[in-house]
Amino acid sequence: MQTWIRFRRPDGDAAYGRLDERDADRVIEFDGAGYTDPRPTGNTYSHAALELLAPCEPGKIIALWNNFHALAARLEKSVPEHPLFLLKPASSLAGPGDAIRRPSGYTGKIVYEGELGIVIGRECRDVRQSEAASHIFGYTVVNDVTASELLNADPNFPQWTRAKGSDTFGCIGPAIVSGFDWRGASVVTRLDGNERQNYPLSDIVFSPEALVSLLSRDMTLKPGDVIAVGTSIGVGSMKAGSVVEVSIAGIGSLVNHVSG
Amino acid sequence: MQTWIRFRRPDGDAAYGRLDERDADRVIEFDGAGYTDPRPTGNTYSHAALELLAPCEPGKIIALWNNFHALAARLEKSVPEHPLFLLKPASSLAGPGDAIRRPSGYTGKIVYEGELGIVIGRECRDVRQSEAASHIFGYTVVNDVTASELLNADPNFPQWTRAKGSDTFGCIGPAIVSGFDWRGASVVTRLDGNERQNYPLSDIVFSPEALVSLLSRDMTLKPGDVIAVGTSIGVGSMKAGSVVEVSIAGIGSLVNHVSG
Incomplete structure (x- = not known):
């Protein structure tokens, strides 16, 4: 490590x-x-x-949806057959200690989503699952911030990119740990000191190795790209001044606050 | 110009x-x-x-959905109140003459979507519509290639990013023309020499200036970023070996082929 x-x-x-x-x-x-x-x-x-x-400068941040069994059960959704994802742009990147800024003109809820992040080390295209680990540089902590009321604001088009792509909505850090064994780890999210998420990564649907393999068939993954593997239950909203801390023992704690 | x-x-x-x-x-x-x-x-x-x-190297390609009145009418969808968009990653970029490659494992339809592209010249954040033009470097031609059968392959999550984000699916070129007046121009798409799309840009819902202004409230736009303003009626599928040409008089013709 x-x-x-x-x-x-x-x-x-x-x-x-x-x-x-x-x-x-x-x-x-x-x-x-x-x-x-x-x-x-x-x-x-x-x-x-x-x-x-932020410990790397991703060209793209791939964010998974519905990738934990407990969340799928809570949402009453079937477990997907292929990873379901959207992109957060490089312009959304924020690092440890950075303020999470409310998008201009948006007055709705802003929610935290504590997640494990995979950092790609070597370019991946059509990589087999058995070879995926060698393309992973390490793991980090992600807060996949979301303007949740934008998601379904239009009846014809779920606005995943708009809701999750704003500046400062891709919080990543505090470090990247290579050789980290995610299987025994948990993601813990605290809002103003109160624990709101605490879920085991072993509940994941598509493992990091499966994600790297399957996503590399959809698009080339480049060094520094980040895959946010999705969150589980306990997501909630933040207020102006809220302090949110996402922790994974062995990687560290990512602390951000909401400006305003 | x-x-x-x-x-x-x-x-x-x-x-x-x-x-x-x-x-x-x-x-x-x-x-x-x-x-x-x-x-x-x-x-x-x-x-x-x-x-x-490809005439620029965008950090992100923002692709609009349902941004022409004729297409909205054909789809029987209401005209949106805010631009509806997804991101195509930088890794999807292709230039004039490049082959469009079928994603690994995908056997369904691959469709062309001829579009106008806006190329950002100056960083934009919360830009007013009256100031938007000064942030536009110029205009290009886009083929927003789509693996259309992936879009609704999952019942719970429309896979816009996966369907439009594959390598070579962001065809851009052949040039960027500054000072181009899009208002009188049309987008013409020919598949193996046969005209399939021919629509006036004046039918657009959110104009380039409106898009730059509104999208800059959602996320910072950076120099070289491309906004594909959306397509209109006439989209169709391509076969192995097909040659597709998207033309806008005053900018040029973007020619690509589907690898076989």
């Missing part, structure tokens, strides 16, 4: 780093993202003092 | 260029896309001899 971060250096530039395995507060700076075969720059930093950024 | 292209240089590198207004076969190479305030490199080429590429 290696833990990779992206951060703002004292000179203001964005940089990549890996936590020293022998000293978790020591960040070893690299000259690129972990999946680009980067080299150490020679600089080190104290983790605690750094301003963290 | 200026006509901008992207092309492969004799040395294999991708490059940007503008057609000489006094000699349409003379391409003046620039060191970046037209919307980046580029400078001439001093190189010139013969247009006829160049391999053209």
